[in-house]
Amino acid sequence: MLSSISFPALNTQSITKTPTSKLPMFLSSCNNKLKTVKATLDMDLFLEAEQVKVDHVPSCLKVRATVTVKVSNQVSMMKIPWLYYSQNDMKPDEEKGVGFQLVSTQLDPSTKKPKVSKECVSEWWKCSSRKAIGTGCFSFEVELEIDAEFGEPGAILVRNNCDKELYLETISVDGFFHFACNSWIQPAHINKQKRIFFSNKISLYISLIEEGGVGDEALVAEDGTLGFHEIVSATELKAEINLAYLPTQTPNGLKYLRAKELKNKRGDGKGQRLPSDRIYDYDTYNDLGNPDKGAKYTRPTLGGEINPHPRRCRTGRPAAITDVTTEIPVNTGIASTYVPRDEALEGTRRNDILNGIWKGMLHNIPPILATFYNKNDVSRDLTKFAGLYRNVPQVEMSLNTHGVSKFLDIRGKIEEVFKFEIPKNMSWNATSYVQDDELGRQTLAGMNPVSLERLKVYPPVSKLDPSIYGPSESALKEEHIICHLNGMSVQQALDENKLFILDYHDIYLPFLERINSQEDRKSYATRTIFFLMTTGTLKPIAIELSLPPIDTNIPSKQVLTPPVDATTSWLWKLGKSHVCSNDNGVHQLIHHWLRVHACMEPFIIATHRHLSSLHPIFKLLSLHMKHAIVTSAVARESLISAEGIIETCFSPGKYSMEMVCAAYRDWWRFDLEGLPADLIRRGMAVPDETKSHGLRLLIEDYPYANDGLLIWSAIQELVHTYVNHYYPDENTVIFDIELQSWYTEAINLGHTDLHEANWWPKLTSPDNLIEILTILIWVSSAQHAALNFGQYHYGGYVPNRPPLMRKLIPQQHDLEYASFIADPQGYFLASLPSLLISTKYMAIIDMISAHSHEEEYLGEMKDVYIRWPCEPKIIEAFCRFSMEVKNIESEINRRNVDPRLRNRCGAGVPPYELLIPTSEPGVTGRGVPKSITM
Numbered sequence: 001m002l003s004s005i006s007f008p009a010l011n012t013q014s015i016t017k018t019p020t021s022k023l024p025m026f027l028s029s030c031n032n033k034l035k036t037v038k039a040t041l042d043m044d045l046f047l048e049a050e051q052v053k054v055d056h057v058p059s060c061l062k063v064r065a066t067v068t069v070k071v072s073n074q075v076s077m078m079k080i081p082w083l084y085y086s087q088n089d090m091k092p093d094e095e096k097g098v099g100f101q102l103v104s105t106q107l108d109p110s111t112k113k114p115k116v117s118k119e120c121v122s123e124w125w126k127c128s129s130r131k132a133i134g135t136g137c138f139s140f141e142v143e144l145e146i147d148a149e150f151g152e153p154g155a156i157l158v159r160n161n162c163d164k165e166l167y168l169e170t171i172s173v174d175g176f177f178h179f180a181c182n183s184w185i186q187p188a189h190i191n192k193q194k195r196i197f198f199s200n201k202i203s204l205y206i207s208l209i210e211e212g213g214v215g216d217e218a219l220v221a222e223d224g225t226l227g228f229h230e231i232v233s234a235t236e237l238k239a240e241i242n243l244a245y246l247p248t249q250t251p252n253g254l255k256y257l258r259a260k261e262l263k264n265k266r267g268d269g270k271g272q273r274l275p276s277d278r279i280y281d282y283d284t285y286n287d288l289g290n291p292d293k294g295a296k297y298t299r300p301t302l303g304g305e306i307n308p309h310p311r312r313c314r315t316g317r318p319a320a321i322t323d324v325t326t327e328i329p330v331n332t333g334i335a336s337t338y339v340p341r342d343e344a345l346e347g348t349r350r351n352d353i354l355n356g357i358w359k360g361m362l363h364n365i366p367p368i369l370a371t372f373y374n375k376n377d378v379s380r381d382l383t384k385f386a387g388l389y390r391n392v393p394q395v396e397m398s399l400n401t402h403g404v405s406k407f408l409d410i411r412g413k414i415e416e417v418f419k420f421e422i423p424k425n426m427s428w429n430a431t432s433y434v435q436d437d438e439l440g441r442q443t444l445a446g447m448n449p450v451s452l453e454r455l456k457v458y459p460p461v462s463k464l465d466p467s468i469y470g471p472s473e474s475a476l477k478e479e480h481i482i483c484h485l486n487g488m489s490v491q492q493a494l495d496e497n498k499l500f501i502l503d504y505h506d507i508y509l510p511f512l513e514r515i516n517s518q519e520d521r522k523s524y525a526t527r528t529i530f531f532l533m534t535t536g537t538l539k540p541i542a543i544e545l546s547l548p549p550i551d552t553n554i555p556s557k558q559v560l561t562p563p564v565d566a567t568t569s570w571l572w573k574l575g576k577s578h579v580c581s582n583d584n585g586v587h588q589l590i591h592h593w594l595r596v597h598a599c600m601e602p603f604i605i606a607t608h609r610h611l612s613s614l615h616p617i618f619k620l621l622s623l624h625m626k627h628a629i630v631t632s633a634v635a636r637e638s639l640i641s642a643e644g645i646i647e648t649c650f651s652p653g654k655y656s657m658e659m660v661c662a663a664y665r666d667w668w669r670f671d672l673e674g675l676p677a678d679l680i681r682r683g684m685a686v687p688d689e690t691k692s693h694g695l696r697l698l699i700e701d702y703p704y705a706n707d708g709l710l711i712w713s714a715i716q717e718l719v720h721t722y723v724n725h726y727y728p729d730e731n732t733v734i735f736d737i738e739l740q741s742w743y744t745e746a747i748n749l750g751h752t753d754l755h756e757a758n759w760w761p762k763l764t765s766p767d768n769l770i771e772i773l774t775i776l777i778w779v780s781s782a783q784h785a786a787l788n789f790g791q792y793h794y795g796g797y798v799p800n801r802p803p804l805m806r807k808l809i810p811q812q813h814d815l816e817y818a819s820f821i822a823d824p825q826g827y828f829l830a831s832l833p834s835l836l837i838s839t840k841y842m843a844i845i846d847m848i849s850a851h852s853h854e855e856e857y858l859g860e861m862k863d864v865y866i867r868w869p870c871e872p873k874i875i876e877a878f879c880r881f882s883m884e885v886k887n888i889e890s891e892i893n894r895r896n897v898d899p900r901l902r903n904r905c906g907a908g909v910p911p912y913e914l915l916i917p918t919s920e921p922g923v924t925g926r927g928v929p930k931s932i933t934m
């Protein structure tokens, strides 16, 4: 560690922080003839110096920069700008090549403007120094001229005079100044503005005196001054300085560029965004429908008083002809919606997604053919579902029995292409419906472990307006559950925290009339009561199924209890399937889409608009923002759009996003998005300072909460160290103009529909900032992983967890009751989604449950060394975090084989792996990426 290096010869006097100490080293590298350069060094801040005097320097110095670029772009996005610019816009006589200009950290004393070097233009592809360093990657050298009074370079301006965009990875100036660019540079004929990159580190070579030796390089004299006198002996050390500045610490020469770069990224809020742009702005979700295609495709705008919703990244596409408030859809292929250029899907990640799409399309071919041959899309036996998977033991290949084999031999290796992997969290010995113990277990360790609440009163009470939605009283009575409470009274069970509930009454009921008016959609608003057994597992003991009241003579609510005979056994199975369908919708729409994807996007947009890349909080947050904006754009194209996957596959259908808006308006709160606050809100934990994490869980074996709290605390500790390093007191937070603008805008513009809520945390202290950042990082990493990457392995067998139901449960006065009694399994199967809907759903959850080959997982250090190359305290904090993440992985593995923990270990019980930090690529059901990558 750099902090452990000692410098016995250095002066220990305190000095003013100034980066000018780097100048002597920099100049000495340019010109070995430099002699009497002096500086005073501090013991602790050994890289800082306060006095630099250059007695004699040449009038002009040449410095060499090594540039790394990437030219091969598998996406061919570079061609897209041609759609918008004609060849005539080019100036054939203009000088080609890429231009570079260094910018000093100092202002020109005479003009008071930034000092900028003369532009050096390189036709790099002709350079003799050009080297291939990987597929499509090259490095080359350019020579830049600066005058002797230039000072320390703090930024570099880049202009691309070539025909096509160029990906600039890094620029290293004489080995001292490093610019980690990692950005696409558009041709000047598309964007005339020069790109600005700030140096992110400086490397210094310090020579320390040793007795008895001889040398002629830089030295530190006994009086603590640094010089270039002849020396006795030297030990050379390389040290590096990371450049992260709060706004007030910005060197004078960079202030203008810092503000300009942010202004460029904010744009002017006008016009259509081009694929080559890198502008971050807000807009409503007015692009989900396509009214020009007909009323069937009309959808309300999300965002605003009627349907409050977080904002998205603005694209500025033209309005529809028939509705000027709606943007026309893109419909030109996956990921063709505008996202800022550097957010676009690239390379391996894009290929992984395209492969996933192809795989899904192929998986849909057998059911399409089967449906073609069998017009009745109702599954009459479970082998049809079983036949969708590879290598299903003891299951007949049902599709061949329906004539598909005449066209398609799907045996053998070809089967791999057309069939799904068996979800690993299911057993083929299991019945087709979810079993009682598994229903309870999955509320604690499944793909939706964040809905369960402790029941505080029984029967539960609705918060809906009774004048609109009917009486708020539940149909649940004491007699429904009393015999399942192990001899306790209901009040005793409540008092001893033994009763829990999945309560989907209030979120579904207002939409049920419209949901059930859709073809092949029939839902209830369900409530499921669970009893906590002495084994620590949950047992479902009652299900309430509510419909909107229609006729006062017909009850709108019914209650199911565990079966006592064959008929009630089938009714109970149907009831559980409706519960799973409700749960599936809430998981996907509210917990996954709203709370993670939609609610994080405004913070990401605000980060790019208000936090400079020099800002320490940008450096931290940008680790956790990669790929989120493009993921959201892809979702708007094909998942949450009109007739998209969500509407097609989930019970709420075309009303799905309106349900999201209701949850955002009535339920979402930023301050309760952190794990401890969420657990307390749901009554799953109570504050208890004697316990680790300051909480006592009311269900001790709650795998999501237990593993999540380990990660939450590790993130919190890292953020605590980080924030306190840069923000020593309240004033530093309050007077950080970029930070305040970031937070204010994320609320006022990004979450404008809720901006007046009084629960937004204030940003007036380092502790506030720690809370806000911990929530953002938690939601983007572990919370998303827990909700996203288990979808296929928990939901990939549709009869077990259907995303929609097509029939209500028959009651004795219903005409269908007789057919149910005659063939209950047939009724059950006819209630499930069709094979085609099922495979569409399976294909999409298979795709979004997959990790890319380029995934970056929590605790990985790669980016840390790039961003904070010489911040010993920060690197040390990340090292501790990384070690803690490794420990967490070991602890989770240990828990998963502990037989006392029956919600994650036991016969046929899958381990809870969703919060294990690392993973291989693919659908692994584990792995915590740093950001929202899918």
Ligand SMILES: [Fe+2]
Pocket: 592, 597, 784, 788, 848, 932, 934
């Ligand atoms: Fe996701």
